[in-house]
Amino acid sequence: MKELESVxxxxxxxxxxxxxxxxxxxxxxxxxxxxxxxxxHRERLTDSAELFAKVIQRIQGVHSVRWRIKDxxxxxxxxxxxxxxxxRKYADIGVQNxxxxxxxxxxxxxxxxxxxxxxxIDKRLKETWTPVENPIAYVRQGDVSLFxxxxxxxxxxxxxxxxxxxxxxxxxxxxxxxFAEIQVRSxxxxxxxxxxxxxxxxxxxxxxxxxxxxxxxxxxxxxxxEMGSFVRKLVxxxxxxxTLVLAxxxxxxxxxxxxxxxxxxxxxxxxxDADSRQKLTELQENLKNIRALYSKKKTELDYAYxxxxxxxxxxxxxxxxxxxxAIDRFEQIKELFEAELAPPKTAAEMARRYxxxxxxxxxxxxx
Numbered sequence: 246m247k248e249l250e251s252v253x254x255x256x257x258x259x260x261x262x263x264x265x266x267x268x269x270x271x272x273x274x275x276x277x278x279x280x281x282x283x284x285x286h287r288e289r290l291t292d293s294a295e296l297f298a299k300v301i302q303r304i305q306g307v308h309s310v311r312w313r314i315k316d317x318x319x320x321x322x323x324x325x326x327x328x329x330x331x332x333r334k335y336a337d338i339g340v341q342n343x344x345x346x347x348x349x350x351x352x353x354x355x356x357x358x359x360x361x362x363x364x365x366i367d368k369r370l371k372e373t374w375t376p377v378e379n380p381i382a383y384v385r386q387g388d389v390s391l392f393x394x395x396x397x398x399x400x401x402x403x404x405x406x407x408x409x410x411x412x413x414x415x416x417x418x419x420x421x422x423x424f425a426e427i428q429v430r431s432x433x434x435x436x437x438x439x440x441x442x443x444x445x446x447x448x449x450x451x452x453x454x455x456x457x458x459x460x461x462x463x464x465x466x467x468x469x470x471e472m473g474s475f476v477r478k479l480v481x482x483x484x485x486x487x488t489l490v491l492a493x494x495x496x497x498x499x500x501x502x503x504x505x506x507x508x509x510x511x512x513x514x515x516x517x518d519a520d521s522r523q524k525l526t527e528l529q530e531n532l533k534n535i536r537a538l539y540s541k542k543k544t545e546l547d548y549a550y551x552x553x554x555x556x557x558x559x560x561x562x563x564x565x566x567x568x569x570x571a572i573d574r575f576e577q578i579k580e581l582f583e584a585e586l587a588p589p590k591t592a593a594e595m596a597r598r599y600x601x602x603x604x605x606x607x608x609x610x611x612x
Contacts, residue, residue, distance in 0.1 A: 248318055249277045259322040268329035271338075276324065278340045280317045283350065286421070290314045293416055293423040294351045301355050301427070304369045306362035308432060311354045320347060348377065348413045349426035356432050359477050360470045363410055363429050364391060370427065374414040377424065381411045388467060405441070406463040408434045408470075433473070437466035 248258035252273055256266060294312040302310045324347070327335040338346050357363060367380070382398040385406040392398045398410070409430040415422050430438070441459050 246277070246280055246317060249273065249280060249321065255321070255325075258318060259325070261322065261325065265329045266325060268331075269325040271325065271328055275339065276321045279324065279338075279343050280321055282340050282343075283315070283317050283320055286344075287314055289419045289421070290351050290423060292418045293425060294353060296416060296418055297351065297353045297414070297425050297427065300373060301353060301370070304355070304366055306357050306359075306365045307355050308358050309356050311356070313352050315347070315350045315352065320350070323347065344421065345424065348424040351423060351425035352428070353425055354428045354430070354435070356430060356435050358432060358473065360431055360474045361391060363431075366429050367397075367410065370412060370414070370429075374416070377413040377415055383407050383409050383411070385463065385467060406460065406467070407438060408467070409438075431470050431473075433466045433469040437463055 248254055252266060255261070255273070255276075256263060291314060294314060298310045298312045301307055320343075324335060324338060324343070328338070334346055344350060355366060357366060379399045380397070382392045382400045383403040384392070384400060385408055386402045388408070392400045409428050412427040412429070413424060414427055415424045417423065440462070444455060445459065
């Protein structure tokens with residue numbers, strides 16, 4: 246790398262002040278070795294980045310995913326800056342351990358549409374990988390935070406109004422473990438941060454006028470996030486009301502259908518009742534006829550019996566005496582006769598029915 250040919254070329258390429266380099270207290274040849282090793286492992290880092298991106302893209306709520314492998318010059322600039330800040334993590338950095346100390350060699354950015362989607366994404370990320378360190382939630386002072394009561398995040402107010410959640414996860418598609426920084430932010434925040442970065446650097450980092458308008462832009466992006474969430478809730482409430490109205494209409498239609506069915510049943514019962522009354526009338530008429538017929542038959546039976554009883558006792562005794570028939574035989578004939586529904590009309594018919602000689606019932610001739 247030509248930017249590492251000398252300290253001067255490095256300072257110019259990174260727009261770094263000399264006092265920063267002095268405070269970093271690191272050898273240039275060590276930085277060259279780190280940069281060269283990073284370049285040699287770029288393909289392996291790419292495999293790791295693609296794996297992270299593929300898994301994250303499937304998470305519900307993720308709109309899109311971007312990834313990058315850290316530029317070698319940006320890696321060297323970060324190491325120098327961190328050592329100048331006396332970061333203990335970078336105090337003994339070298340070729341053997343830089344890939345563990347610099348945890349954003351692979352950077353993956355997951356973008357979402359609505360502000361609160363980050364909570365769903367957070368849950369899925371932690372179900373998939375174990376964070377290497379506590380996630381950092383950058384917020385803008387004055388915002389309504391989603392993380393105020395959440396101990397699982399290190400919540401920090403960002404001086405530039407930057408909003409994002411940073412995770413550090415690891416995977417190992419090859420022999421060397423790879424650490425990756427996963428950033429989760431809204432699309433509006435992504436738009437603001439990209440514009441902020443391109444406009445502010447490298448020439449307007451200290452411009453108060455640019456800083457003022459970028460701050461306004463930052464607040465507009467935050468308001469857009471809030472408006473997006475508001476519209477989402479509004480639509481959800483409208484859908485809920487529509488669902489209630491639909492359910493009420495369905496209940497009304499069901500009630501009307503039930504009433505109509507009940508009316509049809511009542512009409513059917515009414516018709517059935519009329520039919521039943523008609524049948525009852527017919528049955529009553531039939532019963533009346535049966536009773537009349539029975540009365541007629543009984544009258545006929547009584548008449549025939551009375552005729553039988555109208556025979557003088559002396560004659561009956563004469564009949565019985567001549568035929569040698571006992572009195573109990575006559576009583577038997579009487580009972581059988583009373584049991585008949587249609588009594589015999591002639592003496593001959595009676596004789597045949599009860600097995601008597603016809604001469605027993607015929608009057609004897611006078612001497």
